[in-house]
Amino acid sequence: MNSVIELQKMNKIYKTGEIEVHAVNDVSFTIERGEFTAIAGPSGSGKTTLLNMMSGLESSTSGSVILAGQSIAKMSASDLSDFRRDHIGFIFQSYNLIPVLSVQENIEYIMLLQGIPKEERRQRVSKILSEVGLSGVEKRFPPQLSGGQQQRVAVARAIVSHPDIILADEPTANLDSKSGSDLLDMMKELNTNRGVTFLFSTHDSMIMERATRLITLHDGAVASDVTK
């Protein structure tokens, strides 16, 4: 295994007037390719801030992020945007599909930004939809799908461009337990069969149970890091 992402002494301090809040406190760890890792912790423990910094959506106060062998600290906004597009797949808590785009178009979007030819895009969409169990819904629009189906489309969108890592923030939070469990099974399958690297931010016990590594945050610092 080789490392996909490496965090070194990451800190994030928010200042509100005179008050300083250490949202992330001296966090260091490495995620290897093919891991199925969950970052757990109570609300306000710094999970989301950590994911934001890992993806370059938020800057750190100190420390560095090495993603796919490159430090993202000194990248310009546009370089960071391209880097994110090419190396990271996102799965959000509330699906965050583009409502005016069909399922096929939503999945195609990142590939379109990457300049992948239409024929290849269509082939990949067809294949990935079959893998996430949604063949035949290509032409439907997000509001015509159930929550579980929308999140599966979000997973398909995240992995279709073959990113180095999938960052998933509370992916099951808006789903009922059955849909959540099915979704996790599907992601686990993708992890096992295709070697897709997943990093979850969660406090859902189903994710924690399935994760092969569990990093627990407490007050912004790593409280435990257990590989099962």
Add this chain to the structure above:
Amino acid sequence: MLWKMAFRNIFRQKRRSLFTALSMIIGFVMLSVTMALSEGGYGNIIKMFTKDHTGHVQIHHKEYLERPGLYRSLVYTKKIEKIITENREIKHAVPRVFSGGLAFIDEKTTGARIVGIQPAQEAKATTILNKVEKGEYLSDHWNPDKKAEVLLSHGMASILKAKVGSELVLISQGADGSIANDLFTVTGIFAKDFDTMDRMNIYMHINKAQEFLVLNNKIHEIALFLDDYLDSTKVAKQLKKNLAGVESTLAVDTWMDVEQTFYRSMEADKSGSWIMNLIIILIVGIGVLNTVLMVILERTREYGILLALGSRPYMLIGMIVVETFILSIISSIIGALLSLLAIWPLKVYGITYPEPVSIGGITIESINGAYVPIAFWMPIVVVISTAVIVSLIPAFKAAHTDPVKAMRTF
């Protein structure tokens, strides 16, 4: 994909798009109707009074226009006629004689403007023949032994209480210094709308006018008629050049020079209509800005997602501007169709002023709109450019959305 998203976004919030489109459509129709009335209306007025009265280009004695007088005359020579005939733009050339006088019918008397015309040529060049409301038009054949006929303008006939067949006495000054006086028969009276320029005109055969005023073969004006009044300046320039070597005492002027006061008043009035245009731009601008800002507020999360997925800020700007652009095109098409309908009654029936309005000496009782190209292309340009420019402000705002704040989560 950008166009697809922009297009679908229009139909996503149908009611909001409808209100945005309505502000654009209302602005379009208002501007179009204003243009149709100002540009088209003035165009019609120009066509009407040049066709009825001044012609498009006039040839005079070089001092006549500045100080009109009986003695500032010219002779319509064969050379001048040849130069005019050779110019293909000129469709008709009519000679005229003018003088002042005093008119009497029974105990009624008033000052008059005597106009000598060549009846047949004048009828071909102008609409004079159709403007005779009562009686008959002048006979082209002039018999010096027969009592001369005159046509009265509507205003003159009202003052003198003249009827067809009334006997009219006219007194003036002859070019030889004598007192000119003669008895005439009123053969016809013009309709009121022919009084646009001068309601005190008395028309007679040009030969009779020359005899009455002792002008011999002299005239005061050659009025030239073109197919298009917009060619006036060009034709006047050509004639000036060609006549320069023939007769140095002649001046060639366009209708804009002849009716300077009207022309300047009209131009001033037209430039005043830009205030109206500015108001319309504001209506469209505020309407678009308001709705686009609302849209951006509602779609902040979406813009955050698009940026997080790797879209560049300029793509978001493009998407928002394209959305407004498409909506402005749709609105312009609907606006143009509605304008066609709105202008039609203005074209056919016009707007009648409660009281006749005088613009630079030209009396106008009503104004009619016209289907002029500017009434359509100008609103298209104004509506689309205003909408696009105004949408740039919120588009830039959206493009610089912080994805983390926008998505709130993650």
